[in-house]
Amino acid sequence: MIYPSCITEIYAHPGISDADLESIFRAHEKVFFHKGDLILTEGQLSNAYYCLEKGLVRAFARNIDGKDITTGFISKNEIVIEVASLFLRQPTKENIQALSDCDCWMIGYEAFQELFERIEGFTEWGRTWMSRALLANKQRSLSMITDSATNRYLRLRGEQPEVLQVAPLKHIASYLGVTDSSLSRIRKEVAQTGR
């Protein structure tokens, strides 16, 4: 059986057999979002996550002044999820928004729990996914401390080039921890000098 690329990419794991993958896939349901749609809003309890087949998504939180800070971009074949709300069963402080039209495969909390109990390798897969997420997050914190804004920009360009094409400058700026004016200058400088 042929699955969408996001399913095979996301659930690729030695402990997950073809039969497992079929059960897992069956637990998902196709959903769409339009550019600008909020997939999750602060205060809500998250009840599902989404495998992103097409599109670009961002997560953002609000600081004290109500200004929104983009905390992450989610690209094709990645998982759109708010771990804290979904697994700790508490209202989220984050918002998740589609930055372009998106095609997703959704799986609800109940269905997920069921797989978690039933499929041996699924638990293992989950732990691996969490470990990777934790690692990525740590590297981001490190980068905020040790790299210049320009280097953080270049790193983002290396890792998620789509973001620079699709997301508006202000979201990229807040993600990188600079103002939009600064990012505008950084971008100019990068374009001028050796690239």
Add this chain to the structure above:
Amino acid sequence: MIYPSCITEIYAHPGISDADLESIFRAHEKVFFHKGDLILTEGQLSNAYYCLEKGLVRAFARNIDGKDITTGFISKNEIVIEVASLFLRQPTKENIQALSDCDCWMIGYEAFQELFERIEGFTEWGRTWMSRALLANKQRSLSMITDSATNRYLRLRGEQPEVLQVAPLKHIASYLGVTDSSLSRIRKEVAQTGR
């Protein structure tokens, strides 16, 4: 049965029964570290984690110039762990070091895996722990973007006051993302003004 406080604190979870806790505790073994000891060194494969009964520990990574950056402090009743190495089975890029003499309860990878397979609630506990870790990490990244150095200092003082007593200024400074001269000035200013 009475367990060390770090064991009861760390493994407190609705899915873990008294009987479970006993099995879990039995899988641990007491170990000590002296001030300055490296508990884990970059390049090594982590094969255990440690429940910290007494003492203070830091994790640090090296930046390109070889300067070490403290990435976290671990206090009493918390887990000393390098998730990426332990669960992804890859050599670590982080170092973990005792900042004071430490008493720990260690559990090896094999014993952990065994509990993971045998005890129902242990898996759930693990997912909860990871979710919390992820949340804490995200908040740290956010704080690096939105808070001033002074506010980050005050937040650390609120959350882990022991750190300010035990860790040398340079480690605290690199953790907060400032130079030690800057932290020295921040500290002075905080002491002078309203606290």
Add this chain to the structure above:
DNA sequence: AAAACTACTTGCCCTAAGGCAAGAAATCAA
């Protein structure tokens, strides 16, 4: 085809924090 947004750039000036270096104070080593 105006009007009204939103996205982006640029200029002017300002500020938080860094770089460097000297020195005091505390801790460790022999």
Add this chain to the structure above:
DNA sequence: TTGATTTCTTGCCTTAGGGCAAGTAGTTTT
């Protein structure tokens, strides 16, 4: 107990990036 090595503070100057505001382009809306 006397060096030697860290740890911490402080001064002087520099710099990356912020605040604000004006202005140009695009895009939507009507």
